[in-house]
Amino acid sequence: MIKCMNPFLITIAWRYLISRKDGNKFVSFMSLFSFIGTALGVAVLILVMGVMTGFHNKLLDKILSFNAHVSILSPTDQIINYEKPIQQLKKLPHVKSVLPVIEGQGLLIDKKRSHGIIMRGYDKSDFIQSKALSQKIIKGSLQSLYDNNDTVLIGKHLARMLGLRVGDQVKIMSPQGQKTPFGLAPKQKVFRIGGIFDSGKSDYNKLFLITSLKTAQRFLSLGNNISLIEVNGFDPEHIHPLKKSIHKVIKSTSLQQLDWQKRNKVFFAALVVEKNVMFIVLSLVILIAAFNITTGLTMLLRDKTKDIGILRAIGLTQNQVAIIFLYIGLLIGFLGTGLGVSLALIVGHYLEDIRQLLQSMTNSTIFDDEIYYLTHLPVDIQPLTVVKISCVSLLFTLISTLYPVWRVKRLNPVEAIKYE
Numbered sequence: 001m002i003k004c005m006n007p008f009l010i011t012i013a014w015r016y017l018i019s020r021k022d023g024n025k026f027v028s029f030m031s032l033f034s035f036i037g038t039a040l041g042v043a044v045l046i047l048v049m050g051v052m053t054g055f056h057n058k059l060l061d062k063i064l065s066f067n068a069h070v071s072i073l074s075p076t077d078q079i080i081n082y083e084k085p086i087q088q089l090k091k092l093p094h095v096k097s098v099l100p101v102i103e104g105q106g107l108l109i110d111k112k113r114s115h116g117i118i119m120r121g122y123d124k125s126d127f128i129q130s131k132a133l134s135q136k137i138i139k140g141s142l143q144s145l146y147d148n149n150d151t152v153l154i155g156k157h158l159a160r161m162l163g164l165r166v167g168d169q170v171k172i173m174s175p176q177g178q179k180t181p182f183g184l185a186p187k188q189k190v191f192r193i194g195g196i197f198d199s200g201k202s203d204y205n206k207l208f209l210i211t212s213l214k215t216a217q218r219f220l221s222l223g224n225n226i227s228l229i230e231v232n233g234f235d236p237e238h239i240h241p242l243k244k245s246i247h248k249v250i251k252s253t254s255l256q257q258l259d260w261q262k263r264n265k266v267f268f269a270a271l272v273v274e275k276n277v278m279f280i281v282l283s284l285v286i287l288i289a290a291f292n293i294t295t296g297l298t299m300l301l302r303d304k305t306k307d308i309g310i311l312r313a314i315g316l317t318q319n320q321v322a323i324i325f326l327y328i329g330l331l332i333g334f335l336g337t338g339l340g341v342s343l344a345l346i347v348g349h350y351l352e353d354i355r356q357l358l359q360s361m362t363n364s365t366i367f368d369d370e371i372y373y374l375t376h377l378p379v380d381i382q383p384l385t386v387v388k389i390s391c392v393s394l395l396f397t398l399i400s401t402l403y404p405v406w407r408v409k410r411l412n413p414v415e416a417i418k419y420e
Contacts, residue, residue, distance in 0.1 A: 006320070006323070009320060009323055009324050009327060010327055012311075012324050013324045013325075013327035013328045013331060014327075014331065016300065016304060016307075016324070016328055017031060017328050017331055017332070030292055030295055030296035030299060031293075031296045031300075031332060033289075033292055033296075034289050034290075034292040034293040034296055034332050034336070035332050035335060035336045035339075036289075036336070037285070037286075037288060037289030037292060037336070038286060038289040038290070038293075038332065038333060038336025038337060038340065038393060038397070039336045039337070039339040039340040039343065040285065040289075040340065040343075041282070041283075041285035041286035041288075041289055041340065041393070042286060042336065042337050042339075042340025042341060042344070042389060042390070042393050043339075043340040043341070043343040043344040043347070044282055044285065044344075045279065045282040045283065045285070045286065045389050046340070046341065046344035046345075046348070046381060046385065046386055046389050047344050047347060047348055047351070047379070047381075048278050048279075048282055049275070049278070049279060049381075049382075049385050049389070050344070050348050050379045050380055050381035050382075050385070051351075051377065051378065051379055052271070052274070052275040052278065053275075053380045053381075053382055053385065054377075054378030054379045054380035055271070055378050056268070056271055056275075057378070057380055058200070058378040058380075059201070059271075060236065060268075061200075062199055062200050062201035062204065063201070063260060063264060064232075064236055064260060065136065065199050065200075065201075065204070066120070066199065066204055066208060067230075067260050067263060068099070068230030068231055068232050068260070069231060069232045069233050069236050069239050069242060069259060069260055070230075070231045070232075070233075070239060070242060070243060070246055070257050070258070070259045070260075071228050071229070071230055071231075071257070071258050071259075071263075072085070072089075072228060072229040072230075072231065072246065072250060072255050072256070072257050073227075073228050073255065073256050073257075073258060074228075074254065074255055074256075075254055075256070077227060078222060078225040078226070078227065079100075079225060079226050079227070079228065079229060079255065080225050082100055082225070082226050082229060085229065085249060085250065085253070085255070086098050086100060086229060088249045089229070089231055089246065089249055092242075092245040092246070092249070093245065094233050094234070094241045094242040094245050095231055095232070095233060095242065095245070096232045096233055096234050097126075097230075097231075097232045098229060098230070098231050098232075099122065099123070099126040099229070099230040099231075099232075100123060100126070100213065100226045100229055101120060101121065101122060101226060101227060101228050101229070101230050102119070102120065102121030102122075102213055102216035102217055102220060102222060102226055102227050103118060103119070103120050103121075103227040103228060104118070104119050104174065104176070104216070104219075104220040104222075104227065105117070105118055105119075105174075105175060106118070106119050106172045106173060106174050106175070106209070106219075107172065107173040108158075108162075108170055108171070108172050108209070109170070109171040109172070109173060109188075110162050110164075110170065113162075115158065115161070115162065115206075116207075117158075117172070117207060117208070117209050118207050118208050118209070119152070119172070119208075119209045119210075119211060119216055119219065119220070120208055120209070120210050120211070120216070121210075121211050121212060121213040121214075121215060121216025121217065122210065122212070122213055123212075123213045124142075124145070124146045124212065127142065127145075127210075128142070136197040136198055136199055136200070137153065137195050137196070137197045138156065138196055138197060138198050139165075139166050139195055139196040140153070140166040140193070140194050140195025140196060141194065141195055142195065144194030144195060145194055145195075145210070145211055145212045145215075146212055148192065148194065149212075149214075149215060150189065150190070150191050150192060150215060151191065151192050151193075151194040151211065151212075151215070152170075152172075152191045152192070152193060152194065152209045152210060152211045152215075153193075153194060153195045153196065153197050153209065153210040153211070154170075154193055154195075154196060154197075154209055154210075155196070155197060155198070155199065155204060155205030155206055155207070155208055155209075156196055156197065156198040156205045157202055157205035157206045158205060158206045158207075159193075159196050161206065164193055165193070165196075166193055166194065166195060166196060167192070167193065168192075168193050169190050169191065169192050169193070170190070170191055170193065171188055171189070171190050171191075172188070172189055172190075172191055172209070172219070173186050173187065173188045174186065174187040174188075174189075174219055174220060174221075176220050176221045187219070187221070189219055191209075191211070197210070213226075229255075231246060231257075236260065239259055239260075239261070243257060243259060283392060286392065286393050286396050287396050289336070289396075290333075290396035290397055290399065290400035291400060293329050293332055293333070293397060293400040293401065294400040294401070294403055294404060296332075297325055297328060297329055297400075297401060297404035298403070298404050298407065300325070300328070300404075301325065301404055301407055301408060308321055308408065311324075318409050319409070321408055321409075322405045322408045322409045323405075324408075325401065325404050325405050325408050326401050326405050328401075329397055329398070329400060329401030329404070330394075330397060330398065330401065332397065333393060333394050333396075333397025333398070334394070334397075336393070336397075337390050337393045337394060337397075340393070341386055341390060344381065344386075345381065348379045348381050349379075351377055351379050352377050352379070355377050
């Protein structure tokens with residue numbers, strides 16, 4: 001029985017692959033082209049999948065910094081006597097945190113322009129507990145919200161757009177009107193900027209204002225009520241057990257639950273489709289390189305016909321000679337895949353630095369955070385993704401060797417050296 005890995009056959013395959021002193025240089029070029037094509041195809045596919053995965057994970061992280069895994073809402077937009085359901089929710093096994101939240105729309109009025117905003121109010125202990133929010137403050141302090149009334153935190157992009165700094169005052173108008181002798185009039189109030197935060201998501205940095213729960217209740221005329229209850233579990237990707245537990249608590253009330261997946265269903269579904277399409281399209285690059293392996297091995301077969309006849313004459317079997325050509329194709333595939341994985345890991349590590357360098361050299365914007373919602377190019381290369389892409393590359397390589405191997409097995413050794 002022929003051993004699967006024969007060192008003698010591997011040695012011959014390696015010499016055929018690298019030695020072209022008296023052979024056809026075009027065959028050598030085809031082997032080199034196949035090797036480079038496989039490496040580039042694998043590297044590009046891993047990088048693109050890494051960026052897509054990183055984009056998904058980072059975007060999910062930014063979305064969940066201002067949106068809970070599950071939000072509990074009321075049809076009246078106000079939750080009365082919210083303390084009781086909060087205490088019940090905190091006792092559930094799948095619940096990590098429960099936050100009462102005020103949320104309402106408003107209009108920030110500057111000296112020259114106005115800008116639509118969403119005001120969010122948090123209790124101090126809840127805000128500190130939610131590290132996704134409290135650790136995003138880059139200027140000012142969280143304590144200012146609770147030491148002084150009518151203080152807000154604003155996003156980095158909004159502050160830059162309106163030229164605002166910590167300590168400045170802004171006027172905010174609420175659609176919740178107040179009664180006047182002339183009828184209902186919009187409510188206006190001046191707030192002091194106590195800090196600036198960076199959520200990492202540009203539209204959130206433009207849209208949200210954060211303040212204390214009491215301040216938001218007074219400004220939005222909610223009394224002692226809240227707008228919604230935010231419930232977080234332990235795994236945002238698997239929230240079905242969490243939703244099932246919440247349903248048991250609120251089923252006898254008019255409250256409703258809305259999870260983050262439903263809020264962003266279309267957006268994340270589009271990301272999944274795009275990721276799958278990119279995988280299929282970029283896999284064609286590896287497939288093209290694999291076709292070049294077929295071409296190179298077929299031409300090598302013609303170039304080494306005499307050698308094959310001699311190998312058969314000295315005792316190598318038909319299968320052993322065929323395995324030599326199988327080894328040549330697999331060597332190209334293994335080496336190309338290995339180089340591609342190495343390139344992807346190196347480039348992926350420095351991809352953001354490369355982007356910054358290219359932007360400075362070309363004086364253009366390659367990754368616009370206004371379009372992609374993120375301020376940095378995310379890369380998250382998963383080991384399982386690397387293994388899958390490597391297996392696809394090696395599978396294409398193996399398939400590409402089938403025709404040349406079949407041709408070798410059909411070659412008659414007598415005819416191979418008859419006219420030599």
